[in-house]
Amino acid sequence: MASERQIATNRRNARKSTGPRSGAGRKRASRNAYRHGLTLNITSTAASAKQLDKLVRKIAGDSDDAITLERAREIAQADLDLARVRRAKVALIERAFALGELDPPQAFNTVNQIIRFFNAIDRGRVISFSAPVDSSATMPSQEPGRSAEAIRRVLPELLKLDRYERRAAARRDRAAFDLAGRIKSERNL
Amino acid sequence: MPRTNELTLLPKLPLLVTESAAEFDALRDAFEQEIKPRGIIEQMYVHDVSSIVWEILRLRRCKVVIINSAFRSALQDLLKQLLRQPGQSGYEVEDEAQALAQAWFTDQEAKKQVSELLSQFELDESAIEAEAIRRSSSDLELLDRMLTSLESRRNKALGCVAEYRASLGRQLRESADRIIDGKDVLRLEDAASNRSTAA
Numbered sequence: 001m002a003s004e005r006q007i008a009t010n011r012r013n014a015r016k017s018t019g020p021r022s023g024a025g026r027k028r029a030s031r032n033a034y035r036h037g038l039t040l041n042i043t044s045t046a047a048s049a050k051q052l053d054k055l056v057r058k059i060a061g062d063s064d065d066a067i068t069l070e071r072a073r074e075i076a077q078a079d080l081d082l083a084r085v086r087r088a089k090v091a092l093i094e095r096a097f098a099l100g101e102l103d104p105p106q107a108f109n110t111v112n113q114i115i116r117f118f119n120a121i122d123r124g125r126v127i128s129f130s131a132p133v134d135s136s137a138t139m140p141s142q143e144p145g146r147s148a149e150a151i152r153r154v155l156p157e158l159l160k161l162d163r164y165e166r167r168a169a170a171r172r173d174r175a176a177f178d179l180a181g182r183i184k185s186e187r188n189l
Numbered sequence: 190m191p192r193t194n195e196l197t198l199l200p201k202l203p204l205l206v207t208e209s210a211a212e213f214d215a216l217r218d219a220f221e222q223e224i225k226p227r228g229i230i231e232q233m234y235v236h237d238v239s240s241i242v243w244e245i246l247r248l249r250r251c252k253v254v255i256i257n258s259a260f261r262s263a264l265q266d267l268l269k270q271l272l273r274q275p276g277q278s279g280y281e282v283e284d285e286a287q288a289l290a291q292a293w294f295t296d297q298e299a300k301k302q303v304s305e306l307l308s309q310f311e312l313d314e315s316a317i318e319a320e321a322i323r324r325s326s327s328d329l330e331l332l333d334r335m336l337t338s339l340e341s342r343r344n345k346a347l348g349c350v351a352e353y354r355a356s357l358g359r360q361l362r363e364s365a366d367r368i369i370d371g372k373d374v375l376r377l378e379d380a381a382s383n384r385s386t387a388a
Contacts, residue, residue, distance in 0.1 A: 055198050058229045079233055083200030086240060090203040097205070140258070147207050148254030151247070155331040162338050169237070169342055173349050176230050180356045 052076050059179070071179040078172030085165045092157050097150035100135030102157065199233060202240045205247070213243055224350060234350045241343040245336060252332050255325045256318070263320035264303070265290040271306050 002010070020029045055076035060069050095102060108114045120126070135153075140146045151158070204210060217239035226232045268286035269279045292299030307313055322329065 051198075051200070055229075058198055075230065075233070079237075080200060082237070083202075086244075087203045089244075090205060093205060143207055144250060144254050145258060147205060148251040148258070151251045152255055152328050155328060155335070159331060159335060162335060166338065166342065169346070172233075173345070176349065176353055177356065179230070180353055 048080060052080060055079070065182070068179065068182050071175050071182055074175035075172050075179065078168045078175065081168040082165060082172070085161050085168065089158055089161050092154045092161075093147070093150050096153045097139075097146060098136075100137070100139045101153055198229070199236050202236075202243065208247070213239070216243060226350070227354070230353060231350055234346050234353070238343055238346045238350075241339050241346065245339050245343065248332055248336050248339070252329060252336075255328055255332070256321050259321040259324045260317060261290055261294070263324055264293055264317050266324075267317060267320050268303070268306070271310060 020026045052073070056069065056072045059072035059075055063069065092102065108117065140149050202213060204213060217236065220235050220239050220242075224231070224235050224238075226235045265286050268289055269282055272282040272286055272289075273279055289299055289303060293303050304314070307316060
């Protein structure tokens with residue numbers, strides 16, 4: 001447990017830390033929480049913004065009502081988000097299909113292996129490691145085995161993406177029913 | 190079937206290189222014929238249902254292949270258990286089990302031999318399948334979670350089409366009735382006449 005003196009020193013040092021100062025450092029730190037970009041707004045690329053606008057116009061029809069347009073935008077955006085997650089799923093499977101796995105083979109699989117390696121060097125011993133297994137070599141060469149194996153290898157990632165897909169679908173459903181209600185109130189006016 | 194203008198606005202479903210775009214189109218056409226979507230939102234839901242069903246089929250295929258590919262090692266392990274005599278270790282019968290498991294897929298004689306061996310213990314070929322499923326259970330569990338999620342989303346999307354259509358239909362009917370009956374106009378006139386009477 002840290003002593004009072006250590007705690008005070010830590011606090012003093014922490015106050016000195018103001019995070020990254022350079023532009024590049026700040027830019028890098030701004031992407032600290034970035035994991036896969038699936039929650040990124042779909043309009044962040046010009047091409048998708050254009051596609052989004054077309055879809056919004058089609059959903060809203062000839063209405064110029066701001067709320068109707070907003071609901072239409074929510075529906076379109078959620079639908080394009082769904083498409084993006086589906087693209088990501090297929091891209092992951094295709095990658096595993098081609099390369100055998102998502103991450104390149106590592107020389108060390110665990111922290112213990114790294115520690116053992118450096119301990120051995122400290123003791124002047126040479127430790128030999130077996131060459132990392134080439135994952136693509138263990139992939140079945142023919143269909144449907146190869147596709148199935150590719151899917152099997154990325155299953156945990158597919159499950160994570162499924163959560164984003166469900167959220168996007170729920171957003172679209174809510175907005176669609178809101179829009180149906182909006183059409184009602186517009187007709188009543 | 191040529192795609193309608195509305196459908197070209199919707200994002201295309203990405204397919205694996207081993208999948209057929211024509212087969213996906215046929216599946217979507219079947220859903221379109223069944224649901225007969227009206228308007229872009231219903232079209233969107235039909236596209237969603239087709240995409241989900243396509244993915245369900247993909248995962249179901251994968252599930253079968255995973256079980257099938259575990260068959261050989263499952264049979265080999267089972268044979269090691271069955272061939273072992275009292276006092277013998279599994280290692281001593283490993284080569285025999287491996288050869289028999291290998292031959293089981295191509296040689297009818299080997300298949301018969303395995304069946305006889307299984308029946309000595311009152312087992313049949315379903316024991317091999319059970320062992321294959323047991324060996325792939327962790328993958329099958331993940332696949333089942335994915336499939337359950339997809340199936341529930343498919344049902345929800347189908348429910349949404351019906352609910353959206355009913356909700357929109359009801360609302361449009363109510364609006365049309367109101368316009369035909371002129372109820373809103375009358376209410377406004379009544380309120381205005383009440384105010385003038387009171388004054």
